[in-house]
Amino acid sequence: xxxxxxxxxxxxxxxxxxxxxxxxxxxxxxxxxxxxxxxxxxxxxxxxxxxxxxxxxxxxxxxxxxxxxxxxxxxxxxxxxxxxxxxxxxxxxxxxxxxxxxxxxxxxxxxxxxxxxxxxxxxxxxxxxxxxxxxxxxxxxxxxxxxxxxxxxxxxxxxxxxxxxxxxxxxxxxxxxxxxxxxxxxxxxxxxxxxxxxxxxxxxxxxxxxxxxxxxxxxxxxxxxxxxxxxxxxxxxxxxxxxxxxxxxxxxxxxxxxxxxxxxxxxxxxxxxxxxxxxxxxxxxxxxxxxxxxxxxxxxxxxxxxxxxxxxxxxxxxxxxxxxxxxxxxxxxxxxxxxxxxxxxxxxxxxxxxxxxxxxxxxxxxxxxxxxxxxxxxxxxxxxxxxxxxxxxxxxxxxxxxxxxxxxxx
Numbered sequence: 146x147x148x149x150x151x152x153x154x155x156x157x158x159x160x161x162x163x164x165x166x167x168x169x170x171x172x173x174x175x176x177x178x179x180x181x182x183x184x185x186x187x188x189x190x191x192x193x194x195x196x197x198x199x200x201x202x203x204x205x206x207x208x209x210x211x212x213x214x215x216x217x218x219x220x221x222x223x224x225x226x227x228x229x230x231x232x233x234x235x236x237x238x239x240x241x242x243x244x245x246x247x248x249x250x251x252x253x254x255x256x257x258x259x260x261x262x263x264x265x266x267x268x269x270x271x272x273x274x275x276x277x278x279x280x281x282x283x284x285x286x287x288x289x290x291x292x293x294x295x296x297x298x299x300x301x302x303x304x305x306x307x308x309x310x311x312x313x314x315x316x317x318x319x320x321x322x323x324x325x326x327x328x329x330x331x332x333x334x335x336x337x338x339x340x341x342x343x344x345x346x347x348x349x350x351x352x353x354x355x356x357x358x359x360x361x362x363x364x365x366x367x368x369x370x371x372x373x374x375x376x377x378x379x380x381x382x383x384x385x386x387x388x389x390x391x392x393x394x395x396x397x398x399x400x401x402x403x404x405x406x407x408x409x410x411x412x413x414x415x416x417x418x419x420x421x422x423x424x425x426x427x428x429x430x431x432x433x434x435x436x437x438x439x440x441x442x443x444x445x446x447x448x449x450x451x452x453x454x455x456x457x458x459x460x461x462x463x464x465x466x467x468x469x470x471x472x473x474x475x476x477x478x479x480x481x482x483x484x485x486x487x488x489x490x491x492x493x494x495x496x497x498x499x500x501x502x503x504x505x506x507x508x509x510x511x512x513x514x515x516x517x518x519x520x521x522x523x524x525x526x527x528x529x530x531x532x533x534x535x536x537x538x539x540x541x542x543x544x545x546x547x548x549x550x551x552x553x554x555x
Contacts, residue, residue: 199537209530265408294306501552
């Protein structure tokens, strides 16, 4: 009798093994691209097979100093041998120093540290609500903008001005009022005695890299003061060096000073951190026991953030120079590719709006060795590391041109 030969087991690539494990065991809430990263160096990342990619999205603005930065790596190694975590029941030597640094660069005196941007948004909303409640039980409304994005927790979703993010979780927090970006009459109509705060992104990030106008920002500042409401700037994506200044509100001359600014992404260089930075009026709205966190403001991430700010001081001029060069080179492409509608941005926060969907172009970019993403359906979002050079930009443009040349005529 002839023996039965078992079929050879299917050989999977390393990428397929990773993807299969995630399909079987993870929540399927991420629409990942077919790329598994293994390591990084400078502005480049490498996949499991050693292929190199120029990273123009940097962990959605998180890996601000690229990968394996020698000074950040040194600090992490040193602190890992000393103390990773300390409960907020006790002091450690870096949280106060980081708060002092933030006070110096922001003009606001008090900080609270947490673990992410959306946690920072929740902390700011609690300040807004506590302040309003101290005046009147009906003073709880928060004004936000259409097309905004402030996070994925329930409070942050409540003031995110994109229905696609809110609809599956409604009813959300009451009292959110949305106005059109840069529409000053609509802004004025939204304010009332019940307004406790207004939350603005100086440059809308996930919404498509749209800035608010100086006139709109200044009118929001005036109206918040007039109605005893807090002005909150969400600088999670558009701040902390990204626009070529410490914070985007400092781009105005003279700068506007909000009551609260929230920040996160670039500060930890890949480690989780968020912060609420507030003036004294906003800070006193949170009394002992009203807010807290287990992990926020630990010694490792605070020490890394301090080193980040030392490095950022050196990089700020080049962020504007290289960012301007990048936008100029992208704008030149508009003469070659008619589907490019607009190039906009500030510093190293850049959006390329297309007249076609951009999702497939992201996949084409991966094939050409360059990483970016598409937001708002048709805006290619570029948030490169702050260490990017003009030579890196030239390499990026070579790959992007190849991507654009493959676009099929409509």
